[in-house]
Amino acid sequence: MAAFGTQFMPNMVHTTFAENAWSKPKLVSSDSVSLHPGAHVLHYASTCFEGLKAFKHDDGSVYVFRMDRNIARMQQSSSLLHLPNFPAELLEKMILSGLAEVLDDIPAPPSSMYIRPTHIGTEAAIGKAASPSNSSMLYVLFSQVGAYFSGGDVALRLLIEEDAMRCAAHMGMVKSGGNYASAMGPILRAKEQYQADQVLFCPQGDVQETGAANFILIDGNEIITKALDSSFLHGVTRDSILTIARDFGMDVQERTLSVEELLERAGKPGCEAALSGTAAVLAPVGTLIHEGKEHHIGNGEPGPTTLKLRKTLNEIQWGKREDRHGWLRKVNKT
């Protein structure tokens, strides 16, 4: 299969906001959109997006995973970026009607249909650096994706970064393009200088997250991750994994984790760490690079608890394990 996120279904669902109203969503070609070169998004980054997945079960039925969470997060991102608000039902209908159109193209597990809602400010106004766009475009792209790490499990190497921040502190919980641009420099430097896969941003020693995934430490029966605040992105996968861990009777601790405690625990046998996000689900972390020194987490290999948690989440998504928390929503033909 092609690289993750490079192949799109031919159509997308599209609507625009102008003169205080949303147009009726339409199925249109996903080849291009028409934008004024002075569009607000191109100059002042009024943009946010979401990422969620739909899965095919053995009986051929299709389910979308925790769509309500992604819609609520996109409403929050839009509102924090002062983009026009939209009703949850509008985006829900766009996602479900778009999925209904591609029902026969949803691949079987471990592949899935990745769904990418996008919201951008379109007003042609280069004088509006400090005021919001009064028009916008909302669309939903669909892309067939395979398992993220098709080559099997390799434990990732993370550079611990205590100086640079992923993004401005007040933008952390907004899923917005500018934040990834902001993290790009430190990530490319870490790849170049340390052959790191990702950067673990830990401003002032506070373990936060990487460029596009949340960080979870697993130490025996304890599972530790930063408590929700406005400085980082509140992952749906993070929440799902923590819920599954609680179901397993694990001691889930949402609290501040310092670099000092992380390194101290990492050295113990049986310690594990992982990155969580919709695309990769739960990716094992094997090595931390700190002040030029490499620290293995446990034995440096993918950990058994990480793999068990991921397998459990996948089995729920794939219809092979009971959906106790009502995370799946069936997609019907229109």
Ligand SMILES: *Cc1c(COP(=O)(O)O)cnc(C)c1O
């Ligand atoms: C999307 C994203 C995540 C993961 O969120 P999920 O809802 O689990 O996909 C974590 N951190 C950042 C910065 C993200 O953009």
